[in-house]
Amino acid sequence: MEAHSLSKILYIDLDNKRYWVKERPELFKEWLGGVGVGIKLLIEECPKNIDPLSGENPIIFAIGYFNGIYPLASKTIALFKSPLTKDLGESHAGGRCGIAIRMAGYGAIVIKGSSDYPIYLVINENGVKFRDASALWGMSSTTAVGRILREREGTPGIRSIMRIGRAGEKMIPYACVITETFRTFGRLGLGAVFGSKKLKAIVISGRDSLKVKDPRGYRSIYDELYNSFIKSGAMKKYHDIGTSMNVMSLNLISSLPVRNLQKTKFEGINELSGEALAEKFLGRRIACAHCPVSCIHIAALRIPYENEPYFYKIKMIPYDYEPIYALGCMLDIRSAEGFLKIMDRVEELGLDAMSTGVILAWATECMEKGIITTKETDGLLLKWGDYKTYIEAINRIVEMKGEFYEALSKGVEYASSKYGGKDFALSFGGNEMPGYHCGLATHIGFLVGMRHSHLDNAGYDIDQKLNAEGKKLSPKEIGKMIFEEESWRQVLSSLVVCFFSRKVYTPEVISKCFSVIGIDINPSQLKEKGIEILKEKYKFKVREGFSLEKLRIPKRILETPTPQGVLKEEDIREGIMEYKRLLEGGY
Amino acid sequence: MVKRISVVDVDLCVGCQLCMFACNRRFAEAGISRAAIFVQSVGGIERGFIIKVCRACKDPPCVKVCPTGAISKREGGGVRIDHKKCIACGNCMKNCPIGAIFWDDSLNKPTVCTYCGYCVSYCPYGVIKLEEV
8 A cells, every 4th residue: 555545434333233444535635644534533423412422422543644654653543522521532542553553454443333232343454343242241351351352363463452341331431441451542431432332342453565655765764763762862761760750750849649639749759659660560661563662661560369378460560650640649559569459450440540540539538528428438438548448449430339439430520519529629621630730831731621631732841841940921821832732732643643752753854754655744734734623623522512711620729839839710711711712713 | 604683582572563664664665564574462462572583494494395496595594585486375484383484465475584684773672683693
């Protein structure tokens, strides 16, 4: 195939168990791929105001021109209507899926309808097979499901196995989809949408070779990219300690949310820092396909059997900064082993680690304040640092045991509407908070970001730079910077390259990369494209009832001081309004 | 002396597959389907990876089963494939016990490492090296 001919969209209809392929090269030419093509397909396929857990909600997977061609282009974008926020659902994952989809010849996959019995899909260049997954439904661990499909479906090395756990089956609106055992389509509930369709798993594989327009130019730009990555300090940083290096650095600058953001200094730092985890537990580092960084860190936890002396099992448990923040710091878990055990359970069940941690932190504070008692929790005494009780609470959330756990299973926004404690219910636009309390840009970023994720516009990064330089910007200036960053990130998410590569993939470099594969697009056209894509996402959110004016600002973020001091609500609102002005056409 | 690719320490491998993409770029093409080196996990990614590449046997089993003499011994170890003589029967692939002969979909013929060492320069962690047989 030609590298510039990204055009095939695989449509899968789960109602009737049939599939078809449409060639839509113009869609990719106009919207690049990834999130650009994905959002257009979502708008096409998702009717207004539908129930996100009905068959009408489509799942869109999209990759871009750079997948399979350039290094660090290893991501896949998933788009759907979120059962958590009831508007835009967008989730990115690495692993092998981005390469597998490209090598199977597809640019996007659209999954519609729902099956009346559990199924899994096997996708390759020849099409789709619908397989009965009844025997896999209800399994207690996503790892077991992966092991079974690995044996049954073959194609090691060139495949991706996406699957849900019990959380997805039970349609918990913050359930995720696990891929390659250690990567996740997290945030906003893709797992629940899989579950609502009775879609247990997808195995996708492919091998392909792509011809480029300028072979010599291709090899030479590839070498430039490769050398930039290899020599960059960022790569070493992500490889050595991984994203968990943030635990130490954020703690140092008092920006690490601890105990439901009651404070920003963590007393368990020497146990849960990335450095400590690497020293005591790191068992393996792995990479996404076609990425030399290998930022994925897996802990090896040796667990003794209680009833049998001298007998142990070794669990391999992935860890990253965000799960450490949410399931460690927010719950004040001061033992690495305790954190890893919670992490392991969350992964087995297929829950979003961040949402789970934030919800449990809220529940613990509610108990601390007497808003709930052991009557609501059916005997469980939630207290900071008690990992065993948290694991039991997580099990009960997934099985929705009783009214209280059922409320927790719907997210912190819902639970706090029902029980109170809204002031310290840390969610933004309905999505639970990421692990940064660095200042004004951080929180404006969470609020306006189209998925309410720290990755949307990296406001926390703006704050950290400002704080380090001792500078201050007006809310308006921050609103503008966030808008520009978020617009640009739409381009990266359309190629689809990892955000870790953003300093190498500049507009000029991307334009050159396109040119050698036979596509002409200049840096300013790319930037324009980014803005257009962001506007399309906003259009979808507004269509589903989202409003930037009506965003709830949790009081807690105004109480606990940031390195910039205590934040003021009016500053946050002003930043939001500037972002809105730019987004609605004033740029 | 002739060279071959050797695996220094398979536990250093992170499974990035950059060697496979590099091998494919020998033809100035992106992707992986023409690669003559392959990285996969065994028993799940957490158990680590294996690297399949021709180890340049002195007495290669693939040569013995080629009905047309398309695969011949390279002096000093290893093999060469003459695609003009090859009838694409696949015997060589089936008889390599380490699975180091692959199928090139573009040629519709088997492919094997040419011991050029191009992949080695793209292995960021020194997992593979070019060495004398």
